[in-house]
Amino acid sequence: MSKAVLTIASKNYGSWSLRGWLLCKMAKLDFEEQHVGTDDPSTRAELLLLSPSFLVPCLINDGLKVWDTLAIAEYLHEIRPGAGLLPADQAERAHCRAISGEMHSGFSNLRSALPMNLKAHFPGFKTWAGARADIERITAIWTECLGKYGGPYLFGGKPCLADAMYAPVCTRFLTYDVALDPLSAQYCRTIMGCRRCRNGLPPPRSSPTSWKSWTWSSDRLPWNFCFIARPDGKPVSTFPGRA
Numbered sequence: 001m002s003k004a005v006l007t008i009a010s011k012n013y014g015s016w017s018l019r020g021w022l023l024c025k026m027a028k029l030d031f032e033e034q035h036v037g038t039d040d041p042s043t044r045a046e047l048l049l050l051s052p053s054f055l056v057p058c059l060i061n062d063g064l065k066v067w068d069t070l071a072i073a074e075y076l077h078e079i080r081p082g083a084g085l086l087p088a089d090q091a092e093r094a095h096c097r098a099i100s101g102e103m104h105s106g107f108s109n110l111r112s113a114l115p116m117n118l119k120a121h122f123p124g125f126k127t128w129a130g131a132r133a134d135i136e137r138i139t140a141i142w143t144e145c146l147g148k149y150g151g152p153y154l155f156g157g158k159p160c161l162a163d164a165m166y167a168p169v170c171t172r173f174l175t176y177d178v179a180l181d182p183l184s185a186q187y188c189r190t191i192m193g194c195r196r197c198r199n200g201l202p203p204p205r206s207s208p209t210s211w212k213s214w215t216w217s218s219d220r221l222p223w224n225f226c227f228i229a230r231p232d233g234k235p236v237s238t239f240p241g242r243a
């Protein structure tokens, strides 16, 4: 049986790519990443062969092609029911699907005003008023979940589909220096910070341009991930000053 392949685009800008990748990691799927640039016409033709929707992420596993992030999540949940992508309790599962669906189909003001850009940091960024309602709704969702299920993830002690769906929002809030209530800020730190950054003082911030390469890594269990690998190969948080 050949290894699963996840087709993704930019690791810096691709919020859907990040969600799909996190879901595969959470499901402990053994997969390879295939990277495509979605702007170039020749790679668009190639992408059409890989993903019927032209969009990424797209997962190929066991001869099956699945595209669209929520479809990938549901498929992974079916093949890895023990991975906990969805909560075990039916009411919690329904809640998880509802807020994941809300992210999937909504928050367009936030998406256009604050596009994901992991490498950037804009202290004091003025958030367009149109995006404020989205931010308020998202932090209300988080506050309800963290209060109801006890955190540190949205549905309790383990990350699930909902955390993958909102992870790129955490990166946006940090990139654009969005002021958050303490609970939401803590949730962003849980999602963004690697264990090393959270347990001690983060390494000093160096210029992002000095970072030659960057990666998504989930090898720091349980799931927290670092985005940046420095030239010396040691991962640090994208936002070390805030981790």
Ligand SMILES: N[C@@H](CCC(=O)N[C@@H](CS)C(=O)NCC(=O)O)C(=O)O
Pocket: 009, 013, 014, 015, 016, 017, 038, 039, 054, 055, 056, 057, 067, 068, 069, 070, 104
């Ligand atoms: N609803 C889709 C959205 C996927 C999406 O918009 N992906 C972006 C990149 S992260 C894309 O493939 N854009 C390609 C293009 O617009 O050509 C999903 O859930 O997967």
